[in-house]
Amino acid sequence: MPGPTAPQIDGDPHVRPRHPRFLAVLAAAIAFVLAPSALAPAHAEEPTTGTITGTVTGPDGELLSSDDWAGVTLQNAYSSIAWVDVDPETGTYAFANVSPGSYRLMFRYVGNAGLIGEYWSDAYYEADAPFVQVVAGETLTLHTRLERGAVVRGTLTGSTADFGPNKYGKPRASINALRTGQVPQNRIVDLAEDGTFTSKPLPPGEYRAGFSNGPYWTTEDHNGEPWASATGAPLVLTLGAVIDLDIVLDPVPAVAGTVTVIDSDGTSQPYSGEGLRLVSENGDTDRAGSVWPTGTFEVHGVTPGSYTVRVEPHRSTLALPGEWRGDGIRPGLLDVDEGEWVSGIDIELRRGGSFRADLTYAGQPIWDGGMFSIWRYDETEDAYLPVVLDQPAGWRGAVTAPVLEPGRYAVHFASSLDESIGGEFWQDARYFAARTDVVVEEGIDLDLGEVALEPRYFDVGRLGGTDRFATAVEISKAAIEDGRRAPVVYVANAFNFPDALAAGPAAMHAGGVVLTVPADRIPPVVAAELARIRPERIVVAGGTGSVSAAVFRQLAAYVDDPADLDRLGGATRYDTARLIVDDAFGEDGAPTAFVATAANFPDALAAGPAAGALRGPVILVDGAARSVDAATAALISDLGVTDVLIAGGPGSVSGGVEASLASLVGGSDHVVRLAGPDRYATAAAVNGAVFDETEYALIASGTGFPDALAGGPLAGMLGAPIHLSPGSCIPASAAAGIVDSGVLGVLLLGGPGALGASVESLTLCG
Template sequence: MLVISPLRGGPTAVVFSLALVVAVVASWLVVAPAGAAPLGTTPIGSITGRVTAQTADGSMVPSSAGRLTAVSPGTTPDEVPVPSLERRPDGTFTFTGVTPGRWYVTLEAPYPGPYRYGSPRFWVDVPADGSAASVGDLPLILSQLLSGQVSAVVDGRTVPLPYARVTIWWKNPTTGGYKDEGSESTASEDGRWEFPLLRPGTYRLSFGDGSSQSSRVHDDLYWPAGRRFADAEDIVIGPGQKITGLDVVLTERTFTTTRVAGDDRFGTGAAVLSSPWGFPSTNGATPRVPVLYVANGLNFPDALSAGPAAAHEGGALAMTDRDALPAATVAVIERLAPERIVVVGGPAAVSAQVYEQLASWQPAITRLGGADRYETSRLVARHSFLGSSTGERIYLATGEAFPDALAAGPAAHRDDAPVVLVRGAQSAADAPTRALMVELGKARAILVGGTASISRAYEASLVEQEPFLVTERRAGVDRYETAAALVGGDSETIFVASGRGFADALVAGAVAAREGASLVLSERDCVPPATERAVLDARVFEVVLVGGPAVLGAANEVPLAVCGR
C-alpha cells in the first residue's frame, strides 16, 4: 500500500510528489527484451585453459596435476562469487560463473613432487558480454636438484662442517654472464646441503664457513676446488635431473707473502713502481703513465694527498730529496716517461733545481705548493678532483702524523674521493676546508682517526656550518685498528707497511689505491691483532710487504707471528 504523508510547502510540493510516484510506478512496468539477462544482474562468463607438464626430454604433455585457482584482484568472495572449476583427464579445465573483468589464474605445483614449486599468475580478461576467455597452456616445470656435503680440515682431520654457506650462480644463456641467484643454502649440522627448485641451465657454486670466524679459519672454495670464481667449473643440469654428491672440503686459511724493497726509501719506492702492482715493463714495453706526481720523500705531508690524486688520475707517485733527484727515482722517471708531471710542495719541499731537471724531461709540468701542508693538500685535491670526481665523499685526516692519512688513501680511491689534511685538534673546521668541500660538491665527510686526531668539536663544527653535510668516522683505538677499519674492496692483494715510519709506504699507498687494494700497518717484530684480523677478513691471496726486514721482520711473513701470542 502506498502511503502519502502530508507535505509542507503547499500545492507545488504536492504536484511534484505525485509526479515522482507516477514515474516510479511506470518504471516497474517496463518489460525487458527477450533473451537479455535480468535487470540488476551481470552476464556470467568462463575461463578455459590447459595444464601441461614437462617430461625428462623437455617436451610438454597434458596433465591433471597441480592446484588451480581463479582470482578477481581487489574483490572479496562476497562481492564476486568464487567460480566453479571443472578439470578433465586431457589437462583442459573450465572456470564457470566468472564475472567480466580482469582475472588471474594460478597453478600451484604439488608439493612434494617433481615440479618446481610456486604459484605463478596467468592473467586473462573476461569479455563484458560474458563469453569464454582462454588463458592458454599453464606449464608445470620439472624441478632440478643439486646437493652435496661440505667438510673442512680441522686440526689436521677432515670432518663435516656444520652450517656451511653455499651460494649458487646461474649463467645467463644470452649474455654468458653469471648472476647471483640470491639463493644461499645453509648446510645442516652434518654439512649436507641442497638446492631443490632450480630451473634447467648452467650453474656455479661457492662454499664458505658459516661461523663467525669463517674467513679467519677456512678459505672459501668454488666448485670443485678453485679459490677464485674464474677457477670454478660449470655444472649443467637438464629437465628433471638431480645431481648429487657435490662434496667439497674447505682447507685451512692460506695466503702468500711477497716482499718489495730497495736499498733505501727511494729505492723501495722505485721497486714498488716496477713491481707487478705498479707500472712494470712487459717485453720491453712501458705502460702508459698519464701523470707522475713528485713529492718530498723525507717528509710525509705532501705525499699523503698526492698519492690518492695520482691514483685518481691513473698515474704514479715518486719520491725525491729536496735538492736532488735520487738515482733510483731518475731511473723510474726515465723508464715511465710520464705525459705530465705534478710537483707537490713549494721550493722548500722540492727545490727549483729539481723542478728544472724534471721540466727538462717533461715540459708539461705543474707545481702545487701552498703556504703550509694544509693549503698544499687543498690545492692537490682541487687540481685533481674538481670536475672529475663523481663520489660524494671527502676524507679528512690529521696533518700532524702520517698513519691515518696513509691508510686512508686506498679507501678514498675506492670512493673516488680526495684525502685532505686538516688541523683536527682545533675546535672548529677552518673556512678554506669548508669552502673546498662545497666547491667539490662533497656531501659526506669521512673523518679518519679517533678524537685525538680529529676532535668532536671539529666534527660538530662541520655540521653546524654545512647543515646538509653528513659525517662518518673511521677509527680504532690506535693506528693499527684505524688502518684495519679502512680495509675494503674485493682485491686479492693487501699491502702491509710499517706503522712506525712513513719512508717506505708513501709510494705503496698510491699503488695500492690504483690496484684497488687496501693498506694496513704492522710492527717490525710482530703483527698487531687488528692487522691480522684485517688480512684474514679481507680474504686475500697475497700479502705484499713494503720494505726490508729492518722495518718489517720475518714475523710478517707466513705464518704470521701475532703480537701478544
C-alpha cells in the same frame, strides 16, 4: 554406544541406523544378561538410575516415512554420551539406566521430507536448549515433533556472463547463519547448470546469505552488498518458509595471459609452474599464482591498482626470471580497475643455464656453513660484476646456483662458519687472478663435481728495497707491469710528509703511482723506474722547498711534452693538499671524502686506500681548529661531497671541525668518525668500515710515512687496505681485520729495517 563427538542438528549421522530386527535381538540379549538371578535375595534394591522415553514424529504427529531415519543423542553439560535410533514402526525411543542428572536431548533427522533436527523443547541451537532432570527410579517421557525447515532458492548469475563449471567441477554458493551468540553454520548448496539453487532445510532465525562462484566473481550477501562489508537487513527465516532470491554477481578484477620460454634459436614452448607474482608499486606482492600446463594463467581477486607482472620460474626449467614489458605511457606497469578482467598479458622468458657442485673438506661433505659467490664478466664494462654473493650451499654441501645468463662467471667457494677452512675459486685457485671461469651455456645445468677445500693459510710477501726510494720503486714495479705506461706519477719528498699525504689517493684515482725523492736530486733507482714506466704525466707535490727547481727540470726528460709536467704547491701544507685534491677530483667530483689532520701522518696514510676504494680524496685540515676554514669548505662544496669520514679521534680532528663538517654536508648523520685508542687501532677502524672481503692486505710501518705513501696506489689496484704496524709485531687490531676480511695474501711494504722478521711471521704483539 558412544555418540558423535560434536552436536549436529541435521545431516548424516556418525553411525548408520541399525536394522530394527538386529536391535531387537541385541536388546533381548542384554536384557537376559542383566535380568535378576533366580537365586537373588527376595528383597528389592533401591533403583539408582532413571529412564528417558518418548516419540519422534512429523509435524502433524505422523510417523516418519520408512525412507527416513531419526535418532536421539543424550548430552550432559560437556559432550554427547549416548544415542539411540527411533523405532520406525512405532516412532518411539528410550534411554535406560540413565544416571541421575541434567541432560540435553538432540533429535536428528535424515531424509527428504524437508524436516530439520532440533533439541528438546523446540530449540534449534545448543545455547537455547534446556536441560531435563533425570531422577532415580523415574521415567521421563519426552515427545517431539520435527518441523519443516525454511528453504532459500533462486538463481545465481554473473553480470557479464553465465557461470560455467569451475576447476572443482561445479560452481557453489554458501549460506551462513549469523544469529546473535551463535557460531555461524555453513549450508553449502550446489548450483544447477542453469544457475538455479535450492538450499537444504534451515532452522528458523536471522541469516546472512553469502553467494559466490569460486574466485572469479565478487562474494555478495542476499542484499547484493559486498560480503566483507555488508550492513543490510538480515534474512529472516521461519519454519516452513520458502524464500526466493535472484543474485547477480560482479566479476572480481583479474589478470590473464600466457608465459612462454624462448630459446636462442627462436623456438618456444609453454612455461608451467609456480612463480607468477603481481607486485605493486611499493614492492609488495598483491597476488601470487601458477601457470597452467597450457602456458596460460589467470590471477583473480586482484586489488585495483598498478602492478608489475613477474615470473620467477622454477630452477628445473632453466628459464630466467622475466616481466611483462607492456607498452604505452608506462611500459611494464599494468593498471587494473575495479571489476576489470585484463587479458593479453603475455610474458616471454629467456633460457639460461646453471651449475652444480659438491663442497668437501678433509674428504667429507661440508654439512653446514658452505657457500659460494658468483661474479659475471660484463663485456661492456670489461669487469666482473657480482651476481650472487654469499649464497648458502644446501644439504651435504651441495652447491646449486640459480639460473644465470649464459656467459663467463668467476665462482668462489668457501665455508661461512669455520675460519680455519680456506676458500678457493674454480678450479683450485686461491686468487681471483688465477681462477678458471665457469662457462654457463643456455639450457645446460653444468656439473662441476667435487670442490675440495683446504685448510686456511696466509701467503706472506715483501716489497722492499735498500732504502725508502728503492722500496717505492719496488711498489711501482708491482703496480705497473713492463710495457705499460703509467697514467700519472706523483713525485713527493721522501723526508717531508705534509706535501705528500694527499698524493696517494690522487694517484689511486688516476691509476698511477707515487715515487719519492730527496729535495735536491733524483736517485738513480727512481730515474730508472721513470724511464721504465714512461709516465703520461708527472705531478710534483709541493713547492721548491720540497722538490727543488733543478729536480723539476730533470723530470721533464721523462714525459713526452713539458706541458705534461706540473707542480702543485701552495703557501702551506693545506694549500698544497687542496691543490692536489682539486686537480685529481675537481672534474669528476667526489660524493664521499676522508678528512684527516695534516699535523701528523698515520691517520691520513690509513685513510688513503680506504678513500681510494670509495673513489674519494683525503682532505687535510688543521685538526686543532675550532671549525673548517673557508678554503676547505669551498673545496668540499665544489666536489659535491655529501658524506664525510673522519680518520682519528678528537685529539686529531676536533669536535668543532666535526660539527662544521656536519653543517656543510647536511647534518651529523652524514659525518662518521673512525678512531681507536692508538694509530694502529684507528687504521683498523678505518679499514673495517670500508673493506669487507678482500684477498690482500698490505702492512706498512706506523712510525714512518714513505712506504705507506708509496704503497697507497698499489693497495688501490688490489682493492686492499693498508694496516699500520710497529716494526717488531702485528697489533691485535690489524690481525683481527686481516682474519675477518678473508685475506689470503699479506704484503709487507719496506725492508727488514722497517718491518722485522716477527712481522713477516705474523707474530702478534703482546
